[in-house]
Amino acid sequence: MSYTSQLVLVINCGSSSLKFAVIPALGGAPLASGLAECLGLAEARLVIKAGETKTSNSLHGGAHDAALAAILRYLDEQSLLDRIVVVGHRVVHGGERFTASALVTPEVLADIEAVSALAPLHGPANLLGIRACSQGLPSVPQVVVFDTAFHQTMPCAAFTYAIPQHLYRDFGVRRYGFHGTSHRYVARQAVELLRLDPQDHGIVIAHLGNGASATAVSNGESVDTTMGMTPIEGLVMGTRCGDIDFGAVAHIARTARLSLDEVDAMLNKESGLLGISELSSDCRTLEQAAKSGHAGAILALDVFVHRLARHIGGLAASLDNFDALVFTGGIGENSALIRAKTIESLRVFGFTLNREANERMFGGRSGRISRSRRPTAVVIPTDEEGLIANDAATLVGIFPATGVAAQSHDLHFA
Numbered sequence: 001m002s003y004t005s006q007l008v009l010v011i012n013c014g015s016s017s018l019k020f021a022v023i024p025a026l027g028g029a030p031l032a033s034g035l036a037e038c039l040g041l042a043e044a045r046l047v048i049k050a051g052e053t054k055t056s057n058s059l060h061g062g063a064h065d066a067a068l069a070a071i072l073r074y075l076d077e078q079s080l081l082d083r084i085v086v087v088g089h090r091v092v093h094g095g096e097r098f099t100a101s102a103l104v105t106p107e108v109l110a111d112i113e114a115v116s117a118l119a120p121l122h123g124p125a126n127l128l129g130i131r132a133c134s135q136g137l138p139s140v141p142q143v144v145v146f147d148t149a150f151h152q153t154m155p156c157a158a159f160t161y162a163i164p165q166h167l168y169r170d171f172g173v174r175r176y177g178f179h180g181t182s183h184r185y186v187a188r189q190a191v192e193l194l195r196l197d198p199q200d201h202g203i204v205i206a207h208l209g210n211g212a213s214a215t216a217v218s219n220g221e222s223v224d225t226t227m228g229m230t231p232i233e234g235l236v237m238g239t240r241c242g243d244i245d246f247g248a249v250a251h252i253a254r255t256a257r258l259s260l261d262e263v264d265a266m267l268n269k270e271s272g273l274l275g276i277s278e279l280s281s282d283c284r285t286l287e288q289a290a291k292s293g294h295a296g297a298i299l300a301l302d303v304f305v306h307r308l309a310r311h312i313g314g315l316a317a318s319l320d321n322f323d324a325l326v327f328t329g330g331i332g333e334n335s336a337l338i339r340a341k342t343i344e345s346l347r348v349f350g351f352t353l354n355r356e357a358n359e360r361m362f363g364g365r366s367g368r369i370s371r372s373r374r375p376t377a378v379v380i381p382t383d384e385e386g387l388i389a390n391d392a393a394t395l396v397g398i399f400p401a402t403g404v405a406a407q408s409h410d411l412h413f414a
Contacts, residue, residue, distance in 0.1 A: 006398060007031065007083045008389040009075075009137075011068075012090040013129035015121040016040065018067045022080055023389040025398045030385065031080065036067035046070050050078070064125065068132045087133045087142045088392030090181065090384070091126045093119035094146030095172060101149065101391040104130060104142040112144065118172060118229065143392035150184040151177030153221040158318065161229075175233070177225035179207045183215045185387040186328045189380050191220070193366065194324055202319030204312050206342075207382065208332035210238035210281060214308065216315035224318040226311050232268060235311060236304045238281035241271035243307070276300035283331045283338065305338060309345035322349065322375045328382040334362045339369060343377055351377055 006025035011018065021033040034048035036059065044059035046067055059066050075081040089104075095115035102108050109130065116123025126144075133142055151159075159175040160168070167173040183205050190196065190203050199219055206214045212235040215225040226234025226242075236242045244267070253263050274281035277300035279289055289297035316322045325346070327339050336358050343353045350372050358369040361379040370377035393399070 005083055006085045006393075007080060008392050009084045009087045009133075010090075010385045010388045010392070011087060011129050011133060012385075012388075013064060013122075013125040015125050018064055018071075018129065019385075020071050021385040021389070022075065022084070023385060025085060025389070025393040027386070027390065032075070032078065033385070034071070036064075036070070039063045039067060048074060064128045065132050068129065068136060072136045084137065084140055085398070086392045086396045087137060087140055088388040089126065089130055089133070089142060089144050090147065090388055091144045092122035092147045092178065093176065094144075094148045095176070096152065098144075098146045098149050099152040101143055101145045101395060103395055104134075104144055108144065115172070118176070141396050143388075143395050145181055145388045145391050147178045147180045148176045150180030151215070151222045151225050154223060154225070158224040173229060175225075175228040177213070177215065177222065178227045178231045179211070179213045179215075180222070181384040181387050182207045182328060182382040183213075183217065183222065183225075185384065186326055186380050186382055187217045187220060189366075190324060190326050190378070193380065194376070194378065196323055200321065201323050202316075202321035203324045203326055204315045204319075204322070205326045205328060206308060206312065206332055207329040208235075208308070208327065208335075208338065209329035211240070212237045212242075212308075212329065212331070214311050214315055216318040218319050218321075224315055226315075236276075236300075236307045237272045238283075239269050239272045239274045241267045241275065273300045273304060276303055283335055287335065287337055301338070301341070305341040305345060308338075309342055312342070312346060313349075316349065324375055325351070325377045327369075327377070327379045333364070333379055333381050336361065339377070339379070343370060349375055351375065353377075 004026060008023050008025050010021045010023060016039050018036040021030040023030050032048060032050040034046060036046045038044045040063045042061050044062055045056055046059055047056045059070060072081060091112060093115055095118055097111045097115060112127060116127060130142060161174060186205050191198055191201060201219060203217050204214060205217060211231055213225060213227045214235060216223050232240050234242050249263060252258065272281060273286060277286055277296040279296055280286055286297040286300055290301055312325060331338055340353055340358055343351045352371040354369055354371045357367060361367055361369055364381050366380050368376055368378050
């Protein structure tokens with residue numbers, strides 16, 4: 001089989017969903033992608049997009065194994081299955097054991113199992129996806145790409161909690177950071193597109209979506225980030241609260257008579273934009289409601305921006321140079337309002353918004369949105385699936401062209 005016909009299957013198993021994409025091993029746009037959602041429930045379904053065609057099929061209450069079986073059947077029907085030469089898996093938590101992507105071996109699986117307790121919602125699902133692929137594609141090598149690996153360059157001062165240190169030594173309680181695949185991809189793109197010195201630059205990346213985090217990147221390495229031991233710490237998110245005083249949490253538990261599990265569910269699933277607005281976790285819905293004067297929506301957006309600007313300012317203190325602020329993720333790439341409000345809140349750093357350019361940035365476009373050049377503010381679409389495919393192909397001896405995934409974006413940098 002020639003390199004040009006070889007494909008990478010990218011799998012991202014969540015607690016109740018499974019995303020996939022089939023990407024040329026040498027880079028480029030996906031040939032097919034999809035989402036299996038509501039897994040384990042009666043409404044479980046698989047939605048597949050290939051070109052301009054989108055199909056949706058019931059999984060009849062099936063879970064991850066049923067979803068993966070349906071995906072493999074589809075790929076076989078489309079004559080794509082035999083062209084898959086490697087499977088790349090997104091794994092949320094690699095603890096301190098993994099600082100880079102790795103080929104799946106029995107030893108690597110055992111190490112993932114050992115740290116899966118650090119991500120109880122995602123770890124078991126990630127392992128399930130790996131095992132299901134091993135059964136469905138037994139002769140195809142698999143690669144794991146860790147959300148946490150990019151942040152393993154953080155110094156001790158950035159990842160250490162101010163708690164008794166035996167909790168770190170005995171139970172691994174420390175800050176790990178997440179969204180590492182996105183931050184790593186965008187960091188590389190920023191250096192190339194802004195023509196920064198690879199050995200002497202500093203950027204802050206704001207990955208904004210239903211899950212949100214910001215990271216300080218110095219000379220290509222993560223030196224601080226907003227998420228902690230779990231994805232709940234840091235910025236306000238769709239349904240996660242972000243930073244909160246534990247004393248307030250303890251007070252809520254006592255006065256509302258909530259169990260630990262109920263508090264955990266509240267902070268992860270009922271808080272954030274949804275909890276503040278009492279309307280929606282979707283930024284687009286809140287922006288429309290805010291235009292109509294909805295007080296909860298206005299407050300939710302204001303808190304979101306305030307927390308984001310405050311963290312960006314703090315992250316900048318970890319850099320020797322502050323060359324650029326990069327917006328990415330669903331909100332970061334498409335919400336001109338959030339970007340404008342954030343940049344206006346960061347005037348102390350010298351940012352000046354280019355309103356016309358900011359309004360043009362949506363739907364996969366990249367470009368500067370500030371008149372200031374240092375620091376400058378830019379939008380760069382992320383491509384986590386492309387990065388996973390790149391890592392997977394490289395580890396099995398196929399060498400994609402650097403940055404090839406960016407070809408699908410409308411890049412128009414000045």
